Amino acid sequence: MALLEIKNLQIEFGTGPKPARAVDGLSLRLEAGKTLCLVGESGSGKSVTALSIAKLLPTPPARYVGGEIWLEGRDVLRMSPRELQGIRGGVVSYIFQEPGASLNPVFRIGAQIKESLQYHRPELAHDSEVIRLLRLVGIPAPEVRLKNYPHEMSGGMQQRVMIAMALASQPKLLVADEPTTALDVTIQAQIIELLRDLRQQLGMAILLITHNLGIVGDIADDVAVMYAGQIVETGRVNEVLSHPLHPYTRALIGSVPRLGNHASRLTAIPGAVPRIEAFPQGCRFHPRCPDVQPSCSLQAPELSTVGTFRQVRCPFSSTNPSTL
C-alpha cells in the first residue's frame, strides 16, 4: 500500500455556471520513504494539490468536486474534523516558500517549536528535545539559537527552523512547497542536501514542489510534471530528465540556465500559463507548444502509459523530435 495515493482529484474555485477548475483529474502515488517532485510553472495547480493532501484549502472558495486522497489507507476527503486534526502534523507536515512569513515574529523560535511538540508529543515538550531537533536540522549552537527571534536569523536558518518544527511531530510525509525559491543558490543547495539527509535518517517521504527542474535531479526518485491543472508527464527521475517525452517537460528543462552553455539564447517558453478560467480547447499546452499539430487544438489528449513507470499526455510523444 502506498503512503499517499491521489486518485482523479478535482478541485474547483468559485461558483456560478463556469467555476474555475484548478486541479482536473490528478492522480499521484508516493511510497513510504520516497521522494516525489511535482514540477510546473506558477499557476499550474501545484500548491493547490499540495494543500489538499491535509485538506487545508479554505472551503469556500475551494470545492473538492471529486476524487480520493488516500493517506495511510484512509480517504482524507471523507475524514471528520477531529480525524483531520490527527493527520495534520501527525502524518503530514508542511514547509512553505517564505520561512519569514510562516514564523511568528513575536515568539522565540524555541517556543514555536515547543508548541508543535505540545500538540503532538507533549511528554517531550522540553528544551532538550528542541535542541535535539535544531541540531538535527544543522543549526549551530542550538542552545543559544533557541532564544532567537525569527528576525535574528537569516532566510536559510529560518527555513531550517521551519523544518525542525515540521519534524517535531515525526510525520511520515513532509510536503515542501517551493522551500528554496526565496533563498540564494548556495543556501538552496544546503537545504536540499539537508532534506535528502533527513529522509535517509528518518525514513520519511517527501513531496517536493518546485518550478526549477534543476534541483529535481538532486533529490527525487519520481517526477510528476503538471500543467494547467493536469499531470502531463510522470516517471522515474532519471528517465524523465534524460529523455523527456512531453514538449512541456522538454521546454522546462531547456529553460534552466546552464553553466558553460554558450548558445546565444536560452530556450524560453513563449507566453504564460493560461488563466484558470480560460484553459484552451484541446491540449491545454498547444498554444505554447513548439511541436504543435493541427489536431492538438481539437482533441484533448489522455494520459497514456508508456513503459512501466512512465505516463505522458501527448499523442505525438513518440514521434516528437528530441531537442536535447
Added chain:
Amino acid sequence: MSLLEIDKLKVYFPIRKGLLDRAKECVRAVDGVSFSIEAGESVGLVGESGCGKTTLSRAVVQLIKPTSGRIIFEGEDIANLSEAALRVRRRRFQMIFQDPYSSLNPRLTVLDLIGEALDIHSLVSDAAARRERVEGLLKSVGLDPSHAARYPHEFSGGQRQRIGIARALAVEPRLIVCDEPVSALDVSVQAQIINLLKDLQQELGVAYLFVAHDLAVVEHISHRILVMYLGRIVEAGEAKNLCRSPKHPYTQALLSAVPVVDSESKRPRIFLGGDVPSPIHPPSGCPFHPRCPIAEARCKTEVPLLREVEADRAVACHLVT
C-alpha cells in the same frame, strides 16, 4: 574612456545607539570597490544575500549616497552633484528592480507608469506623441500596445518585469542597473526576460550592471563577472573564462551550488558552512576565511588584496598564484 568608472567606493551605514544617538558602529556594506563598465557591455555582479551587491548597485545610480569614493559616469563624477544636476543626468542611467510586484504604482495605468518617465525629462510634446511612444516601447519589450490602458494587477510577474524594462528604456539610457531582475520569476519566464535583455542590448547598445545570486544566469548575460563577498570584490574576470576555471575558493563554491538538470555535467559540490558573516564585525584578515575550505594561518591576519593573477583575471586570495 569607460562609460562608468567606480573608484574605491565605500558605503557605510552608521548604527545609532544610546541616549545621544551617536554612531558607535557601522555596517560596512560596500568596502572599497573599484571597477568599470564600457559602453554596450554587460557586467555581472554575483554574491549571496548580505554581501552588499544591492547597496553597491543602488549607490551606482545614486539612490544611496556613498560614504567615500568616486562614481565617474561619462567622464563626470556624479557622487557629489546636487539633486537638480543629478536629475538631468539620470536620463542616462536607469534601474530595474527585483520585485515586479512592489516596484510599479498600482494606481497608475501602464500608459502613465511609462509616460511619467517621459514627462519628467520633457521628452514628448503632446499627449498623442506620448501615447505613441509608450505603445512603441511596449511593443519593443514584447507586450501588446493595447495593454497601455491596463493596471499592474492585470499582469503576471514576467509581464510586470517587462513593464519595468520599458519604463527604464523610455528615457534612452546608456546604462541600466538590473538588481536581481529575474530572481522572483519562474525559470521558464526567467529565460524570456534574459533573452529580451540580450536582444535589447544588441539593438540599442545599452550597457548593463546585472546583479544576481545565480552564476548560471549571470554567465549567460554578462561579458565580465565580478564576484562580491562581504562588501568586497573577491574575483573579477571575463565571464566564460571565470566560470570555466574559477580561482577564488568562494567562486568555486558558488559555481558548485548552481542547480543542473543532467547528472553527467554535475560537478562535486562544495558546501559552504554557515551564512555570510555580519558586516558590522567582519572577520579579521580575509573576510572569507571562517568558511573557506583551504584557509591557512595567515588568512586570519592578513587582508588579501585584489590583484591580477593572469590576463583579465583578478583574485583576492593569498593562496592563488
